[in-house]
Amino acid sequence: MIKTDILIIGAGPTGLFAVFEAGLLKLKCHLIDALPQPGGQCSEIYPKKPIYDIPGFPEVLAGELVNNLMEQIKPFQPGFTLGERAETIEKLEDGSFIVTTNKNTKHHASIVAIAGGLGSFEPRKPLIPNISEFEDKGVEYIIRDPEIYRNKRVVIAGGGDSALDWSIFLTNIASEVTLIHRRNEFRGALDSVEKVQELKKLGKINLITPAEVIGLRGLERVDGVVIQRGEDRLEETLDADHFIPLFGLSPKLGPIADWGLEIEKNAIKVDNSLDYQTNIPGIYAIGDVNTYPGKLKLILCGFHEATLMCQSAYQRIFPDKKYVMKYTTVGGIHGFDGSVKESPRVVVKSID
């Protein structure tokens, strides 16, 4: 069981900054995120795109912003449960919570702050009529263990980086790699495209474009994929042991929607006049995942919400303690790792 003061669901910019504000109050944080890396949308969807409305940064790349936040919160030693989705929540008699992920990792915290953005990112599944019957029977949307493809015939579909990179990688493991894409152009990194080109010439990747997988063949497991190829959409069947559609990820609110929270317009209703608490005391929602009159889904608004949430969380955990907000310039940063950052003392020297 992982124990912490504030359990933050979602490691996007809002969730990360909450660690900093909590740290100033000496509260420990742990974050859960369905993605394998922190940063949320900023890392997953648009790491190389600039953002122009972070106060004090005329321009910052989304990926850079995440790196900066990770650096900023480092002294407060946040814990991470990455690649797992928060599935269930249980309120204990003392008012604290146990949150369990889809991989059965349990987290115990006094406060839960949902900073889930648009939800957890799930793979986009192509519209192939019988595809759900073959899930985990030859159809995988995410490659977890490349070894299962050893000496197998693999068909990958998609036109982005992950389709290109996995096609390249699996040429060393699988007996056959076929890459199928709806058009001739790919939108991955240039060197990946060139590498696939090279492997195609060497006969290591069977590249079929423009083409689309429209059906799956097999009794218990996949043993072939039905494709339509070329401009005249000729149908043919390729023998295959695995079909891996890699069409990116799309966010879904997911299990959080069943936690008994008040939901409006696919977002969690919170009290914006006070502390961004939800209808369940002790559970807060901050950043893009919440809604209130006048809500704006901006990173800078998420930062503000995270700050007020932490103050309220502190009072909830320590109802009898008085707390006065301190400016970091005055109080400095005292990390849980023993590090101290503070403004240098002014030198006082008399003039004769």
Added chain:
Amino acid sequence: MQDITLIITDREGTTHTVQAPTDMNMNLMEVIKSYELAAEGTIGICGGMAMCASCQCYVESDNELPPMNDDEEAMLSEAFFVKENSRLGCQLFITEHLNGLQVTLAPEEH
């Protein structure tokens, strides 16, 4: 500058005639959002970067449209329910050329 008229059929099949300003730097996805013609969280998920296809629509009038850029073309080549007349709403900026535009929203991806 004048507002233009757009005829938008939502995912339930209801057709709405709406006015959109040409001087607000808006795109079709944002207009649809502002009139709440699709539920919040089901359209414009990526915010208008042509990186999801949640604002895909079928263009049914013969307005002259700007050509697709690479991002839009790449996204539509991976989107589902794509037809010949598919476009991403976020890449169609509201200008007077779009006056009278008729579109139907593509189904939501699940």
